[in-house]
Amino acid sequence: MRDLTCDLLIIGAGSGGLSLAAGASQMGADVILLEGHKMGGDCLNYGCVPSKALLASGHAAHAQAHGAAFGLADQQPVVDYAAAKAHVQGVIDSIAPVDSQERFEGFGVRVLRAEGRFVDAKTVEAGEDRITARRIVIATGSRPFVPPISGLDQVPFLTNETLWALTEHPAHLIIIGGGPIGMEMAQAHRRLGSQVTVIEAQTAMGREDPEAAAQLLEALRGEGIAILERTEAQSVHQEGAEIVVETPTGAIRGSHLLVAVGRVPNVESLNLGVAGIETTRGGIKTDASLRTTNPKVYAIGDVAGQGQFTHLAGFHASVVIRSILFGLPAKVKTSHIPRATYTDPELAQVGQTEAEARKAYGAALEVVRFDYAHNDRAIATRQARGFIKVMVVKGRPVGATIVGPQAGELIATWSLALANRLKMSQIAAMVAPYPTIAELNKRVAGAYFSPRLFENTFVKRVVRLIQRWLP
Template sequence: MGRFDYDLIVIGGGAAGLVSAKLARGLGKRVALVERGRLGGECTLYGCVPSKTLISAARTAALIRNAPKHGLDIEGSRGIKTDNVMTRVRSVVEEVYRGHTPEAIERLGITLLFGEPAFKDNHHIQIGDKTWSSKNFLIATGSSSFIPKIRGIDSAPFFTNETIFGIERLPSSMIIIGGGPVGSEIASAFNSLGVGIDLVHKHVRILNKEDPELVDILSSKMREEGVRLRTSCKPVAIRREGGGIALEMEDGTNSATLRAEAVLIAAGRRPNIEGLGLENAGVQYTPRGIRTDLRLRTSAPNIYACGDVVGPYLFSHMAEYQATVAVRNAFLPFQKTADYENAAWCTFTDPELARAGLTEEEARDRYGERVRVYRQAYGGTDRGKTDAADVGMSKFICYRGRLVGAHMLGAHAGELIHEAQLAKSLGIPFHRLYEVIHIYPTFTDVVKYPAKLCYIDRLKDNPFLKVLQKFL
């Protein structure tokens, strides 16, 4: 046993914490993982896994309702019963959780410590009545739902993403406060499953950080399917009313009251930093999270942090990326900095909205008018026609022939974006994707056709070909 009990103590057993602990253990380090609840974290228990299972059920329901678009008639149907949807959601969560059980983690040689940790100094933490020491620490405590200040919120029942998947049956109606990724996904899914939805959002558009052109298409689709989008509205008061909830809201000039059986608050996230005793360890933080440099090192040189507690992107895949950077810097001689230029994500509405890199507006602000934009509507592809999946568009933003942004709204957008993400990350000129043989008929035409337009532009801009054309 060395000077310390461990080489690394990881605080938090979610995506970032599990990746960090496993990687450090793979490097031969003595590792302990501290968790106050169940292993798996937000993504497994309350986020990615349950929400995507719910969304899968919603898409199946939508496909059944849209059977006539495919030439099918369903005879003798009494409608779609959703009684078992949430049971199915929880069963999938448990199935995924089996890969993160304490027994599975301990078999890797990682010590598990359960309880509420607090730093005594930058090398010691206390859990209950025991103190543990480590050469290095990694904080990966994640985030929790942010509850906005609304009059009456303390006495009115509401759901968050941490509680909504525990319900036994779907409500008949729901008010969702917040039109970010969580609110928009659940609004889309619940609406497809027959829940009346009012989505209240303070900005002009839902998903206000995404490409406005594609968000407008998505918003129109959601409205057509029955979601009531209350944008530019601020909730001011909430109360119980009968067997449901009443929400008062304002849009700057007018006020209105919405009523529903239930309310979901999806108004953002807050970092989990309370009770950690960060001051004792010399770790600086703000209300937005723990401060780190690009090596994911905090103001205490032996303490690293990653995931939602750091940001700036609150996604599990970004947490995993940060975890590999942090562990590498803690134990290997060659330091690596986190590079967020190639961050990518997807909002799993119906249809999906995926993004990699800059929006058109951001690109023009950075590079000026030399930016070129290439688009392709899903309805203009043969596969979009065969699958009756004609809603959506791909949009590629290039500067000097290379991708600086890619955006997709449509079927399988979260999968299709990876071809553009690969080209962008590896610095492959966008036109080169047209030279790749794409299988026909597939949705990859929403990448191939814009790449073809870029290829044509490249030919037009070639000075040798310009001269040659004069003699042809």
């Protein structure tokens, strides 16, 4: 057993762990990074990157089949599913060097390819090494949750981790779970020629604004995706080459099954108890500074139980680095953390939804909206369906909901606004190039002021008076 010491030990080389390792090492800290599986974690290998690459394949196929509106003959795409998966792997391979062991060793990080396990409050064993660190950060991420559905363990099923190895085109893909992962993979596979059925025990996209979710689900159903809401998957079995999911309304038969019902934190192998680290149902228990119940240990990213987003993990890294390297107080503020579902149309949210804001602010809340139907770029590209609505209290936005093309891009402006407590007047003052989808952000801010300017009789009287006196 080799004894090692360092300033900072990071367990997990996903997006949060890598961001922290790069920053800390380049600012002079002695950093050891543990990773027992793939560098880059879930995001690079199984999540954000491959899913968006497959969605891009689906988008290309859909464009071929729907060219008539642009003066092009509709062409039924010839889908090579194995080639689409090769495209996905190529994208992963292109990005992988950025997350590679070699790159981080170049920053001065000692990278050990082993899983870590606490042996006391400040010591972790990893393979043949015993590491004692001044500070430890747990960034082990999460994995797919496998629900206790009768018979599921007796049939072959896919998760977001195993889907990418599949090269056989699914004739009929059954998806259990109607959240963002389920919806994205439903649309990607439908556009690549699969029949798709989504089974959701509650409401599909139930976390999102109901009006925005309804528009998204309508679009997916319009493409031929069967979405069964408030339908429980009671049991699963196999009959020959078919997988059969039994529901209260009957059996669903398909060629492949994808389980996408959520994720659980990776904590079991860490032996947290000996280090005095408490957990909750959602992950590791932390305070506002992401410190665990062991004051020398922090938790960031999915395992901290505050959300499962790559950008949130990166933000967590930026928070804890202040405490770890400089001893400065730093607390997590999450009201400006956006989320997006990259279907077509996209759905994005930051801050409070309309329902949440009404509950919090009551009559003080104003909701302003602007429709894609009035955006010239959206009209020109025949994407003029969708809307943006912003929840405003005393002139400041407290939340924004967008459903439509490039919603994930547009929401960044509202994250900026919430992070810096900008006023609607500051958003209205920006100038977006014409014609762009980005004009929607300015126009919705303008919609907040329109009734104050154009429907205000006092303003009109003042203008008339001034006009009489102007030379």
